[in-house]
Amino acid sequence: xxxxxxxxxxxxxxxxxxxxxxxxxxxxxxxxxxxxxxxxxxxxxxxxxxxxxxxxxxxxxxxxxxxxxxxxxxxxxxxxxxxxxxxxxxxxxxxxxxxxxxxxxxxxxxxxxxxxxxxxxxxxxxxxxxxxxxxxxxxxxxxxxxxxxxxxxxxxxxxxxxxxxxxxxxxxxxxxxxxxxxxxxxxxxxxxxxxxxxxxxxxxxxxxxxxxxxxxxxxxxxxxxxxxxxxxxxx
Amino acid sequence: xxxxxxxxxxxxxxxxxxxxxxxxxxxxxxxxxxxxxxxxxxxxxxxxxxxxxxxxxxxxxxxxxxxxxxxxxxxxxxxxxxxxxxxxxxxxxxxxxxxxxxxxxxxxxxxxxxxxxxxxxxxxxxxxxxxxxxxxxxxxxxxxxxxxxxxxxxxxxxxxxxxxxxxxxxxxxxxxxxxxxxxxxxxxxxxxxxxxxxxxxxxxxxxxxxxxxxxxxxxxxxxxxxxxxxxxxxxxxxxxxxxxxxxxxxxxxxxxxxxxxxxxxxxxxxxxxxxxxxxxxxxxxxxxxxxxxxxxxxxxxxxxxxxxxxxxxxxxxxxxxxxxxxxxxxxxxxxxxxxxxxxxxxxxxxxxxxxxxxxxxxxxxxxxxxxxxxxx
Numbered sequence: 356x357x358x359x360x361x362x363x364x365x366x367x368x369x370x371x372x373x374x375x376x377x378x379x380x381x382x383x384x385x386x387x388x389x390x391x392x393x394x395x396x397x398x399x400x401x402x403x404x405x406x407x408x409x410x411x412x413x414x415x416x417x418x419x420x421x422x423x424x425x426x427x428x429x430x431x432x433x434x435x436x437x438x439x440x441x442x443x444x445x446x447x448x449x450x451x452x453x454x455x456x457x458x459x460x461x462x463x464x465x466x467x468x469x470x471x472x473x474x475x476x477x478x479x480x481x482x483x484x485x486x487x488x489x490x491x492x493x494x495x496x497x498x499x500x501x502x503x504x505x506x507x508x509x510x511x512x513x514x515x516x517x518x519x520x521x522x523x524x525x526x527x528x529x530x531x532x533x534x535x536x537x538x539x540x541x542x543x544x545x546x547x548x549x550x551x552x553x554x555x556x557x558x559x560x561x562x563x564x565x566x567x568x569x570x571x572x573x574x575x576x577x578x579x580x581x582x583x584x585x586x587x588x589x590x
Numbered sequence: 591x592x593x594x595x596x597x598x599x600x601x602x603x604x605x606x607x608x609x610x611x612x613x614x615x616x617x618x619x620x621x622x623x624x625x626x627x628x629x630x631x632x633x634x635x636x637x638x639x640x641x642x643x644x645x646x647x648x649x650x651x652x653x654x655x656x657x658x659x660x661x662x663x664x665x666x667x668x669x670x671x672x673x674x675x676x677x678x679x680x681x682x683x684x685x686x687x688x689x690x691x692x693x694x695x696x697x698x699x700x701x702x703x704x705x706x707x708x709x710x711x712x713x714x715x716x717x718x719x720x721x722x723x724x725x726x727x728x729x730x731x732x733x734x735x736x737x738x739x740x741x742x743x744x745x746x747x748x749x750x751x752x753x754x755x756x757x758x759x760x761x762x763x764x765x766x767x768x769x770x771x772x773x774x775x776x777x778x779x780x781x782x783x784x785x786x787x788x789x790x791x792x793x794x795x796x797x798x799x800x801x802x803x804x805x806x807x808x809x810x811x812x813x814x815x816x817x818x819x820x821x822x823x824x825x826x827x828x829x830x831x832x833x834x835x836x837x838x839x840x841x842x843x844x845x846x847x848x849x850x851x852x853x854x855x856x857x858x859x860x861x862x863x864x865x866x867x868x869x870x871x872x873x874x875x876x877x878x879x880x881x882x883x884x885x886x887x888x889x890x891x892x893x894x895x896x897x898x899x900x901x902x903x904x905x906x907x908x909x910x911x912x913x914x915x916x917x918x919x920x921x922x923x924x925x926x927x928x929x930x931x932x933x934x935x936x937x938x939x940x941x942x943x944x945x946x947x948x949x950x951x952x953x954x955x956x957x958x959x960x961x962x963x964x965x966x
Contacts, residue, residue, distance in 0.1 A: 420849075439600040463676070469672055473665060473690050473738075488678075
């Protein structure tokens with residue numbers, strides 16, 4: 356009964372079950388956000404005037420507190436996973452759209468000209484040239500969005516049993532059990548670090564064409580993923 | 591034959607990039623568009639593969655209007671080489687070269703075999719096949735660019751300032767390589783550059799364009815140098831066009847003197863026999879007949895010439911193969927005013943004075959223009 360990973364029965368789950376739930380709640384919105392962001396970003400690349408208003412909208416959406424989001428959504432989606440996942444997916448757009456737009460724009464003009472001149476149509480040009488060359492920038496955005504999403508899931512505890520490891524934090528406070536709080540906080544942090552490390556590995560594997568030891572330098576105004584996660588944790 | 595017929599490109603803001611241009615680009619030769627920036631040379635090139643559509647006029651290839659076929663089919667039938675190569679940084683060298691064959695539906699094995707063949711043709715080591723562009727030098731990347739353009743064996747090659755971004759030594763190597771490849775393949779090449787020397791060196795025909803998209807002159811390089819159409823072309827050709835024009839006259843007709851030449855181990859009698867009033871110097875050669883330097887006969891020690899005390903012989907020219915320009919250069923470089931002629935093996939075949947070269951130049955001018963281009 357008093358094992359390190361034992362958790363209260365009201366959670367109706369094991370610790371590892373909660374970890375799985377946490378990952379599911381955090382990662383599905385990131386993937387969904389990426390899928391939605393790709394066409395939006397491509398539109399912004401094609402129509403330059405569209406980019407500033409799109410950035411504006413994503414930033415405003417990001418500024419909506421998650422609790423307010425839940426209040427609105429709960430009328431439609433109830434106390435389900437979706438109520439937590441939709442805001443997380445929307446928040447990820449603020450990271451993805453600029454990352455993809457910058458990545459696609461970073462493809463040198465002569466590379467695009469060469470592709471056009473060789474008879475690659477717009478679709479081939481997008482999938483065979485722009486997207487692969489933008490991959491490092493997209494993965495950089497994916498790292499930020501993933502880490503941020505993992506840390507944000509915990510707020511799902513506010514609408515009942517939808518916070519993954521966040522519910523454990525809630526229980527720890529109700530039952531005055533510091534062990535549960537530590538299990539929740541450290542578990543969340545470890546998940547974020549592991550996910551980030553995995554994405555770094557993915558980037559190394561999919562970009563053998565980048566100069567070693569001289570990978571794309573992070574723009575000065577783009578904070579480290581973990582720093583964003585810490586800021587988000589305060590939300 | 592590519593025929594450009596009354597083509598004008600006007601942009602919505604009123605700028606005219608190309609103004610009523612008409613000319614015929616001959617098959618299997620290099621046609622160079624040259625001019626200052628803003629003269630419409632790149633616009634013209636890009637209208638040939640429809641990356642830019644003309645506002646007026648037509649472009650035909652072998653009598654067929656280029657708008658009569660799907661744009662990507664047209665483009666796949668033309669190689670395109672660009673400044674900085676424009677390689678796909680995320681693909682290996684071999685896959686970069688295989689791009690167009692793959693688009694044309696070749697299977698991967700065949701496309702890669704073809705790519706390897708082309709790497710060899712443009713002088714790239716096969717070991718580079720699996721490398722990525724960032725691992726290659728600028729000159730190597732440009733060779734990959736040329737190989738990629740040639741991959742599907744297109745009849746037409748469009749080259750937009752392909753060698754402008756590499757250093758002069760590499761550029762000269764790439765130009766020589768292009769001329770060699772052209773000798774083997776005989777493509778119809780349209781080449782854009784802002785460098786008149788490059789145009790004169792590689793062009794069979796040169797189209798000089800001026801700001802505003804006007805064609806100033808369309809002529810073979812030798813004619814361009816001898817008869818510039820107007821002050822603009824003359825100015826664009828630069829100050830020493832007379833000297834550069836000598837590149838188009840062969841040195842074969844020069845009368846060489848063979849008497850004033852002695853071996854380094856010559857005896858006093860030999861030195862005396864070779865000395866004459868006409869030539870104040872003797873050229874000393876080594877045992878292999880290669881030049882060592884000039885000396886006044888009186889300063890030569892029979893049997894033991896000290897090479898360090900000889901006057902420099904400048905740059906020898908290959909008689910018959912190189913041009914009068916090379917011969918004159920050799921004569922000007924030597925303090926004696928005499929040029930040294932050598933054979934293909936580097937052995938001295940004779941010497942010739944500035945005065946004799948000057949007479950040959952006058953004779954060449956009198957004979958009229960020589961359209962035949964010779965090396966050097």
